[in-house]
Amino acid sequence: MDTEHSTLRVLMFPWLAHGHISPYLTVAKKLACRGFYVYLCSTPVNLNFIKKKIPQKYSISIQLVEFHLPDLPELPLSYHTTNGIPPHLVSTLKKAVKMSKPNFYKIIENLKPNMLIYDILQPWAKEVANSYNIPAVMLLTFCAAMLSYRLHPVKKPGTEFPFPALYLRKIERQQREEMLEKAAKEKDPDDKDPFAEEETMNKIILMSTSRATEAKYIDYFTELIQWKIIPVGPPVQETTNEYDGDVDDLIDWLGNKYENSTVFVSFGSQYFLSKEDLEEIALGLELSNVNFIWVVRFPKGEEVRVEEALPEGFLERIGDRGRVVDGWAPQLRILSHPSTGGFVSHCGWNSVMESIDFRVPIIALPMHLDQPINARLIVELGVAVEIVRDDEGKVHRGEVAEIVKSIICEKTGENLRNKVREISENLKKEREEEMDAAIGELVQLCKTSKSNNMML
Numbered sequence: 001m002d003t004e005h006s007t008l009r010v011l012m013f014p015w016l017a018h019g020h021i022s023p024y025l026t027v028a029k030k031l032a033c034r035g036f037y038v039y040l041c042s043t044p045v046n047l048n049f050i051k052k053k054i055p056q057k058y059s060i061s062i063q064l065v066e067f068h069l070p071d072l073p074e075l076p077l078s079y080h081t082t083n084g085i086p087p088h089l090v091s092t093l094k095k096a097v098k099m100s101k102p103n104f105y106k107i108i109e110n111l112k113p114n115m116l117i118y119d120i121l122q123p124w125a126k127e128v129a130n131s132y133n134i135p136a137v138m139l140l141t142f143c144a145a146m147l148s149y150r151l152h153p154v155k156k157p158g159t160e161f162p163f164p165a166l167y168l169r170k171i172e173r174q175q176r177e178e179m180l181e182k183a184a185k186e187k188d189p190d191d192k193d194p195f196a197e198e199e200t201m202n203k204i205i206l207m208s209t210s211r212a213t214e215a216k217y218i219d220y221f222t223e224l225i226q227w228k229i230i231p232v233g234p235p236v237q238e239t240t241n242e243y244d245g246d247v248d249d250l251i252d253w254l255g256n257k258y259e260n261s262t263v264f265v266s267f268g269s270q271y272f273l274s275k276e277d278l279e280e281i282a283l284g285l286e287l288s289n290v291n292f293i294w295v296v297r298f299p300k301g302e303e304v305r306v307e308e309a310l311p312e313g314f315l316e317r318i319g320d321r322g323r324v325v326d327g328w329a330p331q332l333r334i335l336s337h338p339s340t341g342g343f344v345s346h347c348g349w350n351s352v353m354e355s356i357d358f359r360v361p362i363i364a365l366p367m368h369l370d371q372p373i374n375a376r377l378i379v380e381l382g383v384a385v386e387i388v389r390d391d392e393g394k395v396h397r398g399e400v401a402e403i404v405k406s407i408i409c410e411k412t413g414e415n416l417r418n419k420v421r422e423i424s425e426n427l428k429k430e431r432e433e434e435m436d437a438a439i440g441e442l443v444q445l446c447k448t449s450k451s452n453n454m455m456l
């Protein structure tokens with residue numbers, strides 16, 4: 001281990017979502033391997049989950065720090081995470097996090113880290129750190145294509161977005177406008193623009209992405225924002241045995257299938273399918289005749305039995321061809337398995353990067369947020385085919401079946417597999433170099449912080 005940085009201590013504070021925690025944990029491990037001492041801060045319910053993803057070798061270099069939220073009757077402890085929280089409570093969760101700012105002051109005061117790495121959804125954390133002369137760097141968990149799309153109209157109003165491949169369909173534009181309106185209404189007037197120009201702040205952004213997947217978008221985002229953008233590579237963990245339940249049984253079942261014969265179907269940790277989408281996807285998988293593992297999930301507190309939510313007789317008709325998993329599956333173990341030949345995904349950024357890293361072509365079925373842009377990006381890259389919804393946003397079983405079949409049984413799948421293999425190789429080549437560049441910047445910042453702290 002490189003001991004040069006062994007006295008540098010970094011506090012990491014991701015938003016309370018698995019899609020955000022996962023890339024923070026990846027970076028935490030990379031920092032720990034290079035001699036940093038890392039504190040990873042989240043709520044107890046998230047930490048219980050994170051614990052299982054940290055192998056023994058990091059037991060000293062990565063310390064977990066509890067962040068407590070206020071005791072609100074509508075937000076029991078198990079809801080102190082976005083995983084499985086009923087969608088109407090997400091804004092309450094955001095408020096609860098904000099109310100806990102005094103707890104974050106105490107954490108910073110106790111730990112006195114050399115640097116904070118914070119999330120765009122908690123921009124106030126930077127102010128807390130800066131108030132102790134501690135530098136703060138944002139780690140973004142979205143892709144540069146998405147951020148370019150978002151910032152272009154602000155920075156270059158009245159001009160056309162120069163990447164037509166990243167268009168949004170009419171229904172997606174409507175959904176996006178509704179989402180932005182809702183966000184504007186809920187916005188706390190104290191919250192500053194996370195990309196605002198400030199003299200006190202270093203203009204460095206770490207991004208959970210790679211030049212291997214989106215070099216031109218990283219360059220364009222840099223041009224728009226005029227900050228230094230440092231990609232830190234794909235957010236991929238080691239495949240640990242962190243899951244309870246019948247995981248071995250599931251992996252044994254997968255082991256009995258032919259190479260590239262099975263699709264994995266999963267829509268991340270924050271989204272729940274509508275009844276109609278659930279039915280069309282089930283019947284599409286049935287029609288495709290392809291093997292599958294499908295993670296079906298419902299919000300916490302809704303006592304839904306998976307078998308009852310699926311179309312009548314579905315499980316009997318599928319028999320041993322498919323497995324339906326309730327709630328959560330070991331995604332990385334499944335994606336890294338040779339029998340997995342495709343991933344029907346909502347295109348959360350982590351799922352996209354994980355799939356590319358493990359050389360699995362993607363069948364894109366974006367739901368909301370950044371996902372439509374992510375889907376267009378990977379189609380442009382040549383590693384995905386998209387299941388296109390109709391003008392009302394509905395998914396159709398016939399299209400699901402056709403595309404799944406084409407990826408597993410036809411030439412289309414082979415072409416995508418060749419392309420994803422090539423990009424995965426490039427990702428691996430870039431990974432270390434990108435992280436080394438990031439470490440160089442972080443060390444500089446930490447050193448500044450050390451001299452600042454000595455002056456206190």
Ligand SMILES: O=c1ccn([C@@H]2O[C@H](COP(=O)(O)OP(=O)(O)O[C@H]3O[C@H](CO)[C@@H](O)[C@H](O)[C@H]3O)[C@@H](O)[C@H]2O)c(=O)[nH]1
Nearest residue numbers: 018019022141268269270295328329331348349350351369
């Ligand atoms: O059964 C499951 C479900 C998820 N995961 C893991 O959980 C993470 C999920 O992340 P992601 O694929 O990005 O999906 P979301 O949880 O939906 O992520 C949110 O955060 C992402 C990063 O900011 C955004 O791109 C998404 O749109 C947003 O929904 C991944 O690491 C998965 O490997 C599992 O291990 N098992």
